[in-house]
Amino acid sequence: MTALSINLNKIALIRNSRDTDYPSVTDHAARCIAAGAHGITVHPRPDQRHIRADDCYELAAMLEVEFNIEGNPFAAPMKSDRKGVSDYPGFMEIVRQTRPAQCTLVPDTNSQLTSDHGFDLRRDGDKLKPVLDELRKLGVRSSLFMDPDPEQIRLAKAVGADRIELYTGPYAECFGGSEQETELAKYILASETAAECGLGLNAGHDLNLHNLKHFKDAVTNLLEVSIGHAFTVDAIELGLDKATRAYLDCLR
Numbered sequence: 001m002t003a004l005s006i007n008l009n010k011i012a013l014i015r016n017s018r019d020t021d022y023p024s025v026t027d028h029a030a031r032c033i034a035a036g037a038h039g040i041t042v043h044p045r046p047d048q049r050h051i052r053a054d055d056c057y058e059l060a061a062m063l064e065v066e067f068n069i070e071g072n073p074f075a076a077p078m079k080s081d082r083k084g085v086s087d088y089p090g091f092m093e094i095v096r097q098t099r100p101a102q103c104t105l106v107p108d109t110n111s112q113l114t115s116d117h118g119f120d121l122r123r124d125g126d127k128l129k130p131v132l133d134e135l136r137k138l139g140v141r142s143s144l145f146m147d148p149d150p151e152q153i154r155l156a157k158a159v160g161a162d163r164i165e166l167y168t169g170p171y172a173e174c175f176g177g178s179e180q181e182t183e184l185a186k187y188i189l190a191s192e193t194a195a196e197c198g199l200g201l202n203a204g205h206d207l208n209l210h211n212l213k214h215f216k217d218a219v220t221n222l223l224e225v226s227i228g229h230a231f232t233v234d235a236i237e238l239g240l241d242k243a244t245r246a247y248l249d250c251l252r
């Protein structure tokens with residue numbers, strides 16, 4: 001079964017709109033796991049708009065399921081502008097201090113609204129090699145956030161990644177329209193390339209209860225999906241337990 005890793009970014013976004021710890025990120029992590037989620041994902045961005053470095057430390061101390069931390073490995077330290085909130089120590093420093101099961105490297109700039117593209121390894125591959133070496137030495141599984149481009153996926157193997165995460169935003173955008181199957185075919189080819197290279201395969205971004213099962217049924221070597229934005233909305237509408245089970249049902 002494909003593992004479901006719930007991304008808690010949006011719980012943190014709601015939490016940050018008050019100077020309190022409500023809703024609690026760690027409480028939500030525990031509830032998602034109790035409902036059957038296989039793992040927890042967070043994306044601590046330098047401006048700490050949602051997930052903060054403090055959340056990562058607290059989650060690392062409590063989680064007994066897979067913890068996946070996503071982010072730009074070259075994201076530098078940034079001062080916190082909130083009283084009582086620790087500074088952002090730099091992405092790799094968070095990883096060193098938490099040693100998550102998996103680290104998904106994402107080429108986001110600080111100013112991006114959200115993640116919207118994979119790595120260009122022709123340009124950045126050499127820069128990533130020492131980061132991937134450090135993750136290996138830390139005992140952290142590496143995953144590179146990638147577009148469904150076979151040549152780029154072969155480069156992911158060459159630079160030493162353990163897995164790739166296919167950026168599924170374009171698939172989600174086409175879902176339900178005339179281009180749906182043309183777009184999905186790109187992901188099927190990409191998944192076959194990953195398998196040929198011996199890369200593990202994850203996927204994420206804008207997956208939801210409408211588009212997930214079709215994707216999962218077509219991409220047969222999918223090890224893990226990480227879902228947060230749509231999951232949070234579904235949890236508001238259905239309740240967290242029911243929403244978690246609904247996503248798990250899509251992955252059976």
Ligand SMILES: CC(=O)[C@@H](O)[C@H](O)COP(=O)(O)O
Nearest residue numbers: 009043070106114115204205
């Ligand atoms: C890498 C990816 O596609 C998402 O995991 C990302 O974490 C979404 O970030 P926001 O929640 O900040 O939009």
Ligand SMILES: NCC(=O)COP(=O)(O)O
Nearest residue numbers: 204205206226227228229
């Ligand atoms: N890596 C994808 C992720 O963690 C969540 O993306 P989204 O479901 O919030 O779009």
